[in-house]
Amino acid sequence: MHIRRSMTALALTGAAAGALAFGASPASAAASAITYDCTSTGQVCIYYxxxxxxxxxxxxxxxxxxxxxxxxxxxxxxxxxxxGVEVKNHAAAVDSWVASNFTVYFNSNYDCSVACQTVSAYNTVNLNANIKNNNASGRVT
Known part of the structure; x- marks a missing residue:
């Protein structure tokens, strides 16, 4: 257990040093990193x-x-x-933990006639301008 904590501390120190070497402050480097809400296969996390x-x-x-x-x-x-905000028309990013593609649709009932965006398996993306805050349904495709 002690070895694992030491290795984690060493890795974090190295990551912070690397961020500083590229001109990012530790705070800004941490702000852009995702802390996973989905942690097991079969989940999709949609972010505000x-x-x-x-x-x-x-x-x-x-x-x-x-x-x-x-x-x-x-x-x-x-x-x-x-x-507390409704998911419909308020999503900005998707974190997929499914082995297939996941598609977010502009319209309800998986209707892509206006717009939709497909997220590849095990990928985290920001929604594009057509779908961001214009999402009505989503499914594994």
């Missing part, structure tokens, strides 16, 4: 904010959702900004 704003509140999705109305963000490991 994009990476540049620290992600904020989270909605954990474990099955397809044809309409995000009536579903709400909760405070998570990345903060509480957006907690």
């Amino acid at each position: 904010n994009s990476s540049s704003y620290g992600y904020g509140a989270v909605f954990r999705q474990t099955s397809d959702v044809p309409n995000y109305a009536g579903r709400y963000f909760s405070a998570g490991r990345n903060g509480s900004a957006g907690a």
Whole structure:
């Protein structure tokens, strides 16, 4: 246990030194890093904010959702900004922990006639301008 803590402390010190070497302050380096709310396969975390704003509140999705109305963000490991806000038309980023693609749709019922964005398996992305704050449904595709 003591060895594991020492190795973790050494790794963190090295990461901070690396961030300083590239001109980033430790605070700004930490602000851009995601602290995972999804931690097991089969989950998708949808975030209220994009990476540049620290992600904020989270909605954990474990099955397809044809309409995000009536579903709400909760405070998570990345903060509480957006907690209590409805997920529909308020999402900015997706953290996928599924082995398939995950698609976010502009319209309810997985309708891509206006716009949609597909996130590849095990990927974390900010939603594009067509989908950010214009999300109505999401499913594994």
